Amino acid sequence: MRGAGAWAPLCLLLVAAAQHSRPQLSERPVFTCGGILTGESGFIGSEGFPGVYPPNSKCTWKITVPEGKVVVLNFRFIDLESDNLCRYDFVDVYNGHANGQRIGRFCGTFRPGALVSSSNKMMVQMISDANTAGNGFMAMFSAAEPNERGDQYCGGLLERPSGSFKTPNWPDRDYPAGVTCVWHIVAPKNQLIELKFEKFDVERDNYCRYDYVAVFNGGEINDAERIGKYCGDSPPAPIVSETNELLIQFLSDLSLTADGFIGHYKFRPKKLPTTTALPVTTTFPVSTTSLKPTVALCQQKCRRSGTLESNYCSSNFVLAGTVITTIPRGGSLHATVSIINIYKEGNLAIQQAGKNMSAKVLVVCKQCPLLRRGLNYIIMGQVGEDGRGKIMPNSFIMMFKTKNQKLLDALKNKRC
Template sequence: MRTRAWAPLWLLLAAAAQLSRQQPPERPVFRCGGILTGESGFIGSEGFPGVYPPNSKCTWKITVPEGKVVVLNFRFIDLESDNLCRYDFVDVYNGHINGQRIGRFCGTFRPGALVSSGNKMMVKMISDANTAGNGFMAMFSASEPNERGDQYCGGHLERPSGSFKTPNWPDRDYPVGVTCIWHIIAPPNQLIELKFEKFDVERDNYCRYDFVAVFNGGEVNDAQRIGKYCGDSPPAPIVSERNELLIQFLSDLSLTADGFIGHYKFRPKKLPTTTAAPVTTTNPGTTSLKPTVALCQQKCRRTGTLESNYCSSNFVLVGAVITTTPRGGSLQATISLINIYKEGNLAIQQAGKNMSAKVTVVCKQCPLLRRGLNYIIMGQVGEDGQGKIMPNSFVMIFKTKNQKLLNVLKNKQC
């Protein structure tokens, strides 16, 4: 009887000892930056999941075994939201020094898997004086370059011609939560011509959810963006300004579509390029085209009134100029939208409640746009979805008294 009484107690003691050896691991402590090596691991903003500190700059350098590539998956991201990610953001780079920037992220949009071209990746997080959010947490892992499968995409393209496509093309829709970066590099004396053969990306008037963006140069740089595209109409052919192009594809965590396949080829610089071509965006009724140089030698003078220009313009908006970037003889400006009265095919970006649009002032100082000022802007829209402002386009400083007339014009039948 005594043996039977002690047997259950012995089993309970053994089970308790086993449980004590299986205590859950301690929650990791995330610090500002660090050096990480190995097959896998986690990185996170300082103090995650608590609110990240202000005025910080943190750098994580990740190295996986030689011959493999780094795959970075964001599990959580919550940084101050801004349509240009100017204040608090996470940058991801190929390599540790002077590497190509794969992407910049802020807000709460969680990008898909990011893949380096080699065994090194660098992640930087910057915060300004005002913070908002719990930061980010991401997992890195090592992968074989030739075994990335349909889950991953992107890479370096250096052959004289080639193709690129969304994951799963053409068998089924592209997956949710994907980030693809293709970096095309031509010899220094050549340019890159890009064409999309098939194109079907979730449609949205502002291309906020799934989109393809094309950039001059080798990094995601808003000032160098050629266009942002979505819907089921292939973008017009694109020719780079230099010997590098970057193509970025992002899908969010909801609807998907067929995807796309695109082709590129190198070509000599001496051929005409899109940036040197005659200006083809004209007001309705215009029958002749003038080269940009001749156009910019004319006097800078807007013609007509708000009323007379409203119907002849593709778009009409009121907005604040937040960035201006000279590009040769032209100027590219980012306009933070206060109100839009006529949208046309103007590509509009949205991040949270902030909406913005890009316009190109064909003749850099005609009309002159100054940062920080609010303008009424009327103009035409190019094939890339960017607004084109000609010397005779109707542009004026916005005044409160203009509001009533603009509201009337918005309901006007053109």
């Protein structure tokens, strides 16, 4: 149970919210499951907030501000069941009311920065599973001019043949803490998008866990379509999209900040001379020349060679973890592994949310070796240029049991 002291700031917050939305009334607003909201500003909150939100619910709020303006959403309070991938209870925020791209998914108690739609419509959806933990959320929406750029406004829809995008406050001072910006670039159907960062300075971290820029193919934020995740003070290499849509997401946490960045984009025809550089992508490219060897590889018997000890030194990374997501793509499998323990890190990109760490792996032949969701494995393999683990049919994979711990700890302390 929460102590009575924890409610004090929450009650003050609710009174302020009520006074802001209805100056003539003193009672607090009543939050229901979803609704249609219109106007210059207003509040939304989980059902029954600040009481514990109900289980097994799906609530949808559709927000519309005056034509010609954009929606700015600021979370004032959020307390949902915490999970590093927000799999159980979460709030999704979308551009538009139907089939819009997702701006972000949120859970736990971390408040994202201001979220800005690319039109005058935004949709917020909260989903809870059978078990609940927390008091839900409350957020305020308001209307803003599309080109308004201040400490809290950034992102939007970019449809001109060329243009620029930059972090809030650029170039006068550092970007603010706690900001989320999403730029959605859309070219005509028969064109691609070239992207180049002119200046770049985002808080440095080996795995870009705190402040980062992520670039995605397509309009939906989908990790399987992620081209790259960037931080530090070296501009990413120029990027060319695979389709006519590109999504750029910038996120800063609540601590250190830096100068930020300015980037430029332009549309180009799909077909260019063969001398043009290939697009930079995080997926492992399969050209027509390499397709046959890959098919042949996947037709071979699935057999690991050697022992746990012999594979330890020859692998780029070694970890024990639980497979939490599996997404088949073509003949391969994209998996997310929640890390129990890491023994050899190499260049593997590790994502961290609180104390939870996870890594992405690509199983080149989706059933060889077979990774099942929910099971614990020892995984050894190589690392691709994008930081994902690459699992081949002969990679060393075995079920992880507590008795393996001593041997792995001994190998960790042994020099290869």
